[in-house]
Amino acid sequence: MKIELTVNGGREIFDVAPDEMLLDTLRSHGFKSVRRGCDTTSCGVCTVLVDGLLVPSCSYLSVRAEGKHVTTVEGIPEEASKLSEHFGDEGADQCGFCNAGIALSVHALKNRTTSPDEDTIKDALTGHLCRCTGYVSQLKAIKAYLKEGDNE
Amino acid sequence: MKIHEYHRPDSLEQAYTLLHQDKHNALIGGGGWLKLSKIRIEKAIDLTSLNLDYIKEDTDTIRVGSMTTLATMEQHFLFDTLYSGMLKHAIHQVMGEGLRNIVTIGGTIMGKYPFSDILTPLIAMNCELEFYKEGVLPLTDFLNGKARVNDILVELRIKKDKGIGYFKKIAKTALDFAILNVAVSFSEGTYKIAVGARPSRASLATDAMTKLNEKSDIKDFKHAAKTASESLKFTSDFRASEHYRRTLCETYVLRGLKEVNPHED
Numbered sequence: 001m002k003i004e005l006t007v008n009g010g011r012e013i014f015d016v017a018p019d020e021m022l023l024d025t026l027r028s029h030g031f032k033s034v035r036r037g038c039d040t041t042s043c044g045v046c047t048v049l050v051d052g053l054l055v056p057s058c059s060y061l062s063v064r065a066e067g068k069h070v071t072t073v074e075g076i077p078e079e080a081s082k083l084s085e086h087f088g089d090e091g092a093d094q095c096g097f098c099n100a101g102i103a104l105s106v107h108a109l110k111n112r113t114t115s116p117d118e119d120t121i122k123d124a125l126t127g128h129l130c131r132c133t134g135y136v137s138q139l140k141a142i143k144a145y146l147k148e149g150d151n152e
Numbered sequence: 153m154k155i156h157e158y159h160r161p162d163s164l165e166q167a168y169t170l171l172h173q174d175k176h177n178a179l180i181g182g183g184g185w186l187k188l189s190k191i192r193i194e195k196a197i198d199l200t201s202l203n204l205d206y207i208k209e210d211t212d213t214i215r216v217g218s219m220t221t222l223a224t225m226e227q228h229f230l231f232d233t234l235y236s237g238m239l240k241h242a243i244h245q246v247m248g249e250g251l252r253n254i255v256t257i258g259g260t261i262m263g264k265y266p267f268s269d270i271l272t273p274l275i276a277m278n279c280e281l282e283f284y285k286e287g288v289l290p291l292t293d294f295l296n297g298k299a300r301v302n303d304i305l306v307e308l309r310i311k312k313d314k315g316i317g318y319f320k321k322i323a324k325t326a327l328d329f330a331i332l333n334v335a336v337s338f339s340e341g342t343y344k345i346a347v348g349a350r351p352s353r354a355s356l357a358t359d360a361m362t363k364l365n366e367k368s369d370i371k372d373f374k375h376a377a378k379t380a381s382e383s384l385k386f387t388s389d390f391r392a393s394e395h396y397r398r399t400l401c402e403t404y405v406l407r408g409l410k411e412v413n414p415h416e417d
Binding site: 001017018019021039040041042044047053054055056058059060061063064105108123124126127128129 | 153154155156157158160180183184185186187188193196198200223244247248249250251253254326327
């Protein structure tokens with residue numbers, strides 16, 4: 001089946017199977033920041049934005065994305081770079097496997113909330129598994145990143 | 153999971169006709185749990201073009217279209233105060249935001265998932281389902297019915313009762329399925345106790361409720377909680393033993409009853 005998607009601002013035609021998930025479509029077309037973790041919606045590493053909404057791409061049928069705007073972390077390079085610096089400062093960047101999904105969740109959080117409190121940030125992190133850090137360093141990094149945004 | 157053909161009908165009638173063409177044809181709700189299934193679908197019928205994504209209110213009812221996502225419900229003001237926000241509280245604990253953005257209320261109900269955190273508070277309220285051909289059915293009758301309803305769920309109807317609610321999900325981590333779900337409600341003189349993830353599907357603790365709802369000024373909550381834990385069926389699995397679930401049930405039903413008790417000082 002042929003579907004047209006806008007990925008990170010660029011329109012593309014994809015030939016997909018009826019049961020193909022968006023994760024497979026994106027990865028097979030070079031969007032390798034979208035990773036396969038649990039493959040059952042639990043870990044968050046496959047998170048992308050579809051029309052601005054966070055979705056687990058491992059369980060989102062590609063045909064459902066037809067005509068929609070998909071954003072991967074490659075689509076928010078400046079934000080990802082700034083967040084990455086804060087992750088480095090706080091030692092939150094270890095294996096890095098979960099970072100792309102978390103960056104998109106932080107992007108979505110920033111778009112809908114100004115100066116979120118700690119519980120709101122924790123809520124945004126729920127849905128992302130990180131086996132390296134225990135989340136404290138990530139929480140500190142995200143707070144610092146959002147504070148920097150408030151001061152800009 | 154294997155899908156051979158994908159269809160996105162424009163009308164309920166088209167969807168219904170497709171569904172009944174072949175027993176291997178199936179409706180797709182949010183699709184969040186599709187991957188966990190080994191189902192082989194000949195024609196997948198996607199309901200996203202049927203305008204079933206809505207939340208409306210009448211004088212005494214909230215009507216939720218079957219393709220409404222859990223995230224939309226979570227963010228809607230109508231659920232802020234309904235039964236003390238019990239349903240909103242339960243939805244908020246369903247894994248992460250991403251999953252809540254795709255899982256639909258219709259898929260949650262039609263799947264009758266035993267691990268569902270949503271069915272437990274729903275049966276502690278006053279809910280009906282409207283099907284395309286079969287009409288209106290109480291939610292509890294649908295969940296308890298053994299026969300498969302081969303119809304399209306159009307909407308969930310929740311009565312806007314003035315009630316108090318309590319919901320507790322007991323799970324090992326925020327992203328894990330529940331070891332037990334407990335919902336307790338009180339509305340217009342009637343208590344309801346619902347227990348889910350036992351690990352079987354959510355059910356009302358009818359024996360405990362019957363005694364509590366007798367016309368008497370004396371409400372023995374401890375006895376009701378014990379009756380709920382003794383009369384419902386619990387089993388063991390890798391998450392928890394039957395005994396542990398029974399103990400949790402008694403404890404949290406008692407806490408729930410105390411919380412919704414209108415006479416509590």
